[in-house]
Amino acid sequence: MSAPAEAAWQQAVELLSGADEVALACHVAPDGDALGSMLALGAALRSRGTRVVASWGGEPFEVPAAYSFLPAVDLLVPPSDFPAAPPVFVTLDTGSPDRLGSLEDRVGTSGCTVVIDHHASNTRYGGLHLVDDTSAATVVLVAALLDRMGVALTQEIAAPLYTGLVTDTGSFRYLATTPSVHELAARLLATGIRHDLIARSIYDTAPFGWVGLLGRACGRAELEVDAVAGLGLVWTVVESADLSASGLGLADVEGVIDVIRTAQEAEVAVVVKADPVAGDWKVSARSKGAVDVGLVCTALGGGGHRFAAGFSSGDDLATTLGRLRAALADAPHLPA
Numbered sequence: 597m598s599a600p601a602e603a604a605w606q607q608a609v610e611l612l613s614g615a616d617e618v619a620l621a622c623h624v625a626p627d628g629d630a631l632g633s634m635l636a637l638g639a640a641l642r643s644r645g646t647r648v649v650a651s652w653g654g655e656p657f658e659v660p661a662a663y664s665f666l667p668a669v670d671l672l673v674p675p676s677d678f679p680a681a682p683p684v685f686v687t688l689d690t691g692s693p694d695r696l697g698s699l700e701d702r703v704g705t706s707g708c709t710v711v712i713d714h715h716a717s718n719t720r721y722g723g724l725h726l727v728d729d730t731s732a733a734t735v736v737l738v739a740a741l742l743d744r745m746g747v748a749l750t751q752e753i754a755a756p757l758y759t760g761l762v763t764d765t766g767s768f769r770y771l772a773t774t775p776s777v778h779e780l781a782a783r784l785l786a787t788g789i790r791h792d793l794i795a796r797s798i799y800d801t802a803p804f805g806w807v808g809l810l811g812r813a814c815g816r817a818e819l820e821v822d823a824v825a826g827l828g829l830v831w832t833v834v835e836s837a838d839l840s841a842s843g844l845g846l847a848d849v850e851g852v853i854d855v856i857r858t859a860q861e862a863e864v865a866v867v868v869k870a871d872p873v874a875g876d877w878k879v880s881a882r883s884k885g886a887v888d889v890g891l892v893c894t895a896l897g898g899g900g901h902r903f904a905a906g907f908s909s910g911d912d913l914a915t916t917l918g919r920l921r922a923a924l925a926d927a928p929h930l931p932a
């Protein structure tokens with residue numbers, strides 16, 4: 597999948613510049629890139645006089661605490677207040693319609709659906725695609741769109757763009773961190789945003805219950821050196837009881853995998869998290885570069901990127917792990 601054609605950029609510029617009203621949506625359980633790309637585009641459109649609503653199709657509708665500092669969160673409406681047939685519908689960081697949750701049907705009811713995304717697993721739904729899986733984050737594509745629209749970067753736009761950039765690059769550590777990523781970061785910092793406070797809110801702030809939950813999740817981690825065709829698997833589970841005992845929600849435990857995946861004996865790291873609302877398991881997988889976990893998770897009904905992906909499972913824990921082990925054993929290996 598290569599960069600969007602110039603004609604697609606121009607169509608998007610004309611559509612968004614001419615619209616009186618635009619409805620934005622990102623994937624359920626939004627992360628920094630989903631929220632950041634949506635709120636940056638929303639703030640930019642609003643600054644030009646466009647009526648904007650933004651949402652995702654998940655209940656209960658709560659902005660994750662780590663991202664509640666973002667400007668333009670006042671654009672957010674619960675999915676029940678989202679227009680039934682928006683003339684212009686833009687999805688952000690969402691590889692397939694089911695990831696929109698209850699807003700999935702807007703792909704069919706909207707006048708035009710614009711898809712802005714960087715997932716390799718993107719299914720090419722909707723009518724106009726700004727999709728590039730070589731982009732480090734969806735915010736990179738939004739920034740390129742705003743440049744083409746002639747929108748000047750304000751702090752209200754730069755803060756959510758920076759949030760998506762810092763989260764999807766793992767604080768500028770992952771392979772997708774190109775020179776142009778740093779050039780965009782420099783432009784964003786030049787607006788005067790407090791990147792130190794953004795990083796603290798995202799990475800270094802959590803309720804005390806997080807410390808205990810992390811300890812329990814790490815304490816029960818298992819290493820399977822023979823798994824993944826001998827490349828090794830490390831995994832752990834976060835149970836519903838862990839969440840209730842610590843007063844945390846599913847969105848608060850995203851960071852567990854960043855500790856689990858440090859185990860050097862394992863190519864692949866997995867965290868299986870109970871979703872008390874949906875009543876299923878949310879499985880997150882990471883690889884260090886030798887195995888395409890994106891294809892593995894797509895085959896199991898999910899999606900994502902080569903080195904970071906996930907899927908949902910309605911099976912019990914043992915069955916879920918068994919399916920995953922079997923898929924990982926046959927996973928395509930990537931060139932070094």
Ligand code: MN
Pocket residue numbers: 629630689714733734764
């Ligand atoms: Mn993303």
